[in-house]
Amino acid sequence: MALIILGHPNYKNSFANKTVIEELKKSDLDLEIRDLQKLYPDYNIHIQAEQEALLRHQTIVFQYPFYWYNMPAILKHWFDEVFAYQFAYGSEGDKLKGKNFVPSFTVGSSESSYSVLGSQHFRVYEFCKNLEQTALFAHMNYVDPIYFHGTSLAAGYTETDIKNNAKQHATKLIKHLAELG
Numbered sequence: 749m750a751l752i753i754l755g756h757p758n759y760k761n762s763f764a765n766k767t768v769i770e771e772l773k774k775s776d777l778d779l780e781i782r783d784l785q786k787l788y789p790d791y792n793i794h795i796q797a798e799q800e801a802l803l804r805h806q807t808i809v810f811q812y813p814f815y816w817y818n819m820p821a822i823l824k825h826w827f828d829e830v831f832a833y834q835f836a837y838g839s840e841g842d843k844l845k846g847k848n849f850v851p852s853f854t855v856g857s858s859e860s861s862y863s864v865l866g867s868q869h870f871r872v873y874e875f876c877k878n879l880e881q882t883a884l885f886a887h888m889n890y891v892d893p894i895y896f897h898g899t900s901l902a903a904g905y906t907e908t909d910i911k912n913n914a915k916q917h918a919t920k921l922i923k924h925l926a927e928l929g
Contacts, residue, residue: 749778750925751805755812755823757785763910764854764899764917765813771918777925780805784822791822793829799843802830807848807928808888809921810879813899814855817875827882836886848928849883851876851893852921854914891928894921 752772756765772779782801788794802808812819834841876893883890896917898905 749780749805750807750809750928751801752779752781752809752811753823753826754781754783755785755810755820755826756783757820757822759783759785762813763901763907764896764914765811767911767914768811768852768854768918768921771915772922775918775922777922784826788822788826791825793826795829795832798826798830799832799835802844802847805847807850807925809850809852809925811852812854814853814875814895818878819853831882831886842887845887847888848891849879849886849888850891850924850928851879851895852917853893853895854899854917855895855897891924894924 752769754765754769756762759766759769769781772781780801782798784793810819810823812823818824831837831844832841835843873893879893880890894917896913898913899910901907901910
């Protein structure tokens with residue numbers, strides 16, 4: 749069973765992340781999905797409930813849109829609160845040791861824009877070092893991010909294209925989760 753931490757601040761208006769979650773729900777996987785914005789619209793994270801959810805699962809997927817080269821504020825706040833001293837790190841902070849840490853996100857602009865000569869100047873993986881370090885610091889198994897480009901209407905992508913790409917992404921994620929067990 750995998751835990752999906754959904755960190756989308758405007759999920760109801762999402763095409764990409766909503767499609768990914770809908771496809772995950774249709775899969776045969778045993779999933780627990782926690783929509784942070786729905787659970788905590790006031791950002792008052794129930795730390796114990798979130799930590800208990802983490803303890804129930806071997807694989808944790810962080811599903812979110814890539815915002816300003818990072819994660820949305822609700823998800824960052826969740827990490828700040830939930831990955832606490834003596835839970836995720838510290839002399840007795842081994843509660844997440846050996847669990848799988850799987851970033852899964854959507855990127856608004858094109859793949860070509862995330863290159864040295866592109867408008868973003870860096871590859872997406874270069875913006876993920878903080879995720880990798882967080883996983884390593886908590887003694888988790890970091891899994892390379894699963895993501896796809898072209899999710900922004902403002903960048904010229906159509907709703908149909910976005911949803912089709914999101915379905916392909918979900919298929920890849922489902923396969924990966926099945927392999928992780």
